Amino acid sequence: MKRMLQKLMLLLAFFVVLPTVVYATPxxxxxxxxxxxxTAGSQLDSCRTCHLPAEKDCLNVYAQAVKEKSFDFKALEELDSDSDGRTNLEEIKDKQLPGSQAGEDELFVFTARMGNVTFNHEKHSLDEAYRTRGKCExxxxxxxxxxxxxxNAKWQKIAHIVCKNCHKEAKTPNAPTKCKECHIKK
Ligand code: HEC
Ligand code: HEC
Ligand code: HEC
Ligand code: HEC
Ligand SMILES: [Ca+2]
Ligand SMILES: [Ca+2]
Incomplete structure (x- = not known):
């Protein structure tokens, strides 16, 4: 348990706190x-491609498949590991993440009939102005x-409490509280 925790902390440090540090097991x-x-130099050229979101033993769903097939990448190309409707190969060709539903690193787009909500995770976790710095909880x-x-999950109830409450408390026009400020129709 303790080792697991240490590993998690290690990964956390690499992916969240020190994203620019190059680690020695590439x-x-x-x-x-x-x-x-x-994929060289693209967003896929990053440990995140396989390690976020960590599901089991610090591996995401794509990495678990990689391990299962003993690093035979070709054997997983037709799978849709992250269930976002696109095969691993299609995603890799488009520099999209095969192990996460996020379109871009740290940018989550919640599709909604009301209009899509774009959530910048990195800023919300790291930027002082967002009042959450380091406080994942x-x-x-x-x-x-x-x-x-x-x-694919339904987050309306939780989002309208967690996101909206903090935005109201923040009392800055930069933190949206009105429907059409969060839900943007293309
Ligand atoms: C293509 C997928 C992939 C990429 C990219 C990748 N890893 Fe991994 N990583 C794995 C898999 C799969 C394992 C598990 C190997 C095993 O258990 O045999 C692993 C294991 C690890 C472990 C060991 C965890 C343990 O259980 O002790 C560390 C640390 C790690 N990776 C760090 C990194 C870092 C840092 C990067 C970026 C430089 C990176 N990985 C990039 C797939 C990947
Ligand atoms: C302001 C809110 C907020 C804060 C603060 C926050 N997160 Fe998140 N995080 C989210 C939301 C929302 C999601 C997407 C959840 C969903 O779709 O159910 C998410 C997803 C994630 C994911 C999955 C990424 C992926 O590609 O699927 C990880 C890992 C994560 N958070 C880690 C953290 C860590 C570590 C911290 C603290 C350093 C943190 N988060 C702080 C809101 C937050
Ligand atoms: C703990 C407080 C807190 C929580 C929780 C929070 N936010 Fe924010 N958010 C802020 C603050 C503060 C700002 C304005 C930052 C600034 O002044 O630039 C902001 C800005 C934004 C913006 C506009 C600027 C940008 O980053 O794109 C959007 C959109 C947004 N938040 C969406 C969300 C969503 C969606 C959630 C829930 C998943 C959420 N926020 C949860 C504090 C929070
Ligand atoms: C702080 C940002 C924020 C504000 C403000 C906000 N919402 Fe949402 N809303 C969300 C998020 C995030 C979801 C979750 C989307 C999902 O489940 O994928 C959501 C989900 C929903 C949904 C269900 C999903 C869908 O398909 O439409 C409805 C309906 C909705 N909101 C209506 C509203 C209305 C009406 C208002 C104004 C009274 C409002 N929202 C204000 C962030 C916001
Ligand atoms: Ca996919
Ligand atoms: Ca994907």
Whole structure:
């Protein structure tokens, strides 16, 4: 349990607190980029491709499949590991994340009939102005959002409490409180 915790802290440090630090075990990262050279320098050229959102042993659903197939990337190309309707290969070709429903790193778009809500996770977790700096529990508790972006789940109730309340308390026009400020129709 303690080891697991240490591992989690380690990963957390790499992905959330120190995203620019290069870590010294890039082996699997290199394997991936060698398999898909077009991904070099793209958002997929990042540990996040396989390690966020961590589901089991610090691996996301794509990485679990990678491990299961003993790093034979081709064997997983036709799967849709993250259930967002696109195969792993289609996503990799488009530089989209095969193990997460987020379209871009740290940018979650909740599709809604009212208009889509775009949530900037990085700013909400790291930027002082968002009043959450480092306090993951402002949003992640047993009763609120899980640490996995899932656009297929229904978040209206929780979002209208957690997101709206803080925005109201923040008392800044930068924190939207009106329907059409959060729900943007294209
Ligand atoms: C293509 C997917 C992929 C990428 C990209 C990737 N990893 Fe991994 N990583 C894995 C898999 C799969 C395992 C588990 C290997 C095993 O258990 O045999 C793993 C294991 C690890 C572990 C060991 C965890 C443990 O259980 O001890 C660390 C640490 C780690 N990766 C860090 C990184 C870092 C840092 C990067 C970026 C430089 C990275 N990984 C990029 C797939 C990936
Ligand atoms: C202001 C609210 C907020 C704060 C603060 C916040 N998160 Fe999140 N986080 C979210 C929401 C919303 C989601 C998407 C949840 C969903 O779709 O159910 C999410 C998703 C995630 C995911 C999954 C990413 C993915 O690609 O699926 C991880 C990992 C995560 N959070 C970690 C953290 C950590 C670690 C912290 C603290 C450093 C933190 N969060 C702080 C709101 C927040
Ligand atoms: C703990 C407080 C807090 C929570 C919880 C929170 N926000 Fe915010 N949010 C802020 C603040 C403060 C700002 C304005 C920051 C500034 O002054 O630039 C903001 C700004 C925004 C903005 C506009 C600027 C941007 O970043 O795009 C959007 C959209 C937004 N939040 C969506 C959400 C959604 C959706 C949730 C729930 C999943 C949420 N927020 C949860 C504090 C919060
Ligand atoms: C702080 C941002 C925010 C504000 C303000 C806000 N919402 Fe939402 N709303 C959300 C989020 C996030 C969801 C979750 C979307 C999902 O479940 O994928 C949501 C979900 C919904 C849904 C269900 C999903 C759908 O398909 O439409 C409805 C309806 C809705 N909101 C209506 C409203 C109305 C009406 C208002 C104004 C009274 C409002 N919202 C204000 C963020 C906001
Ligand atoms: Ca997919
Ligand atoms: Ca995806």
């Amino acid at each position: 082996g699997i990262m290199k394997l991936f980029v060698a398999q898909y050279p077009d 402002n949003c992640h508790t047993q009763a609120t959002f899980p640490r996995k972006f899932d656009d």
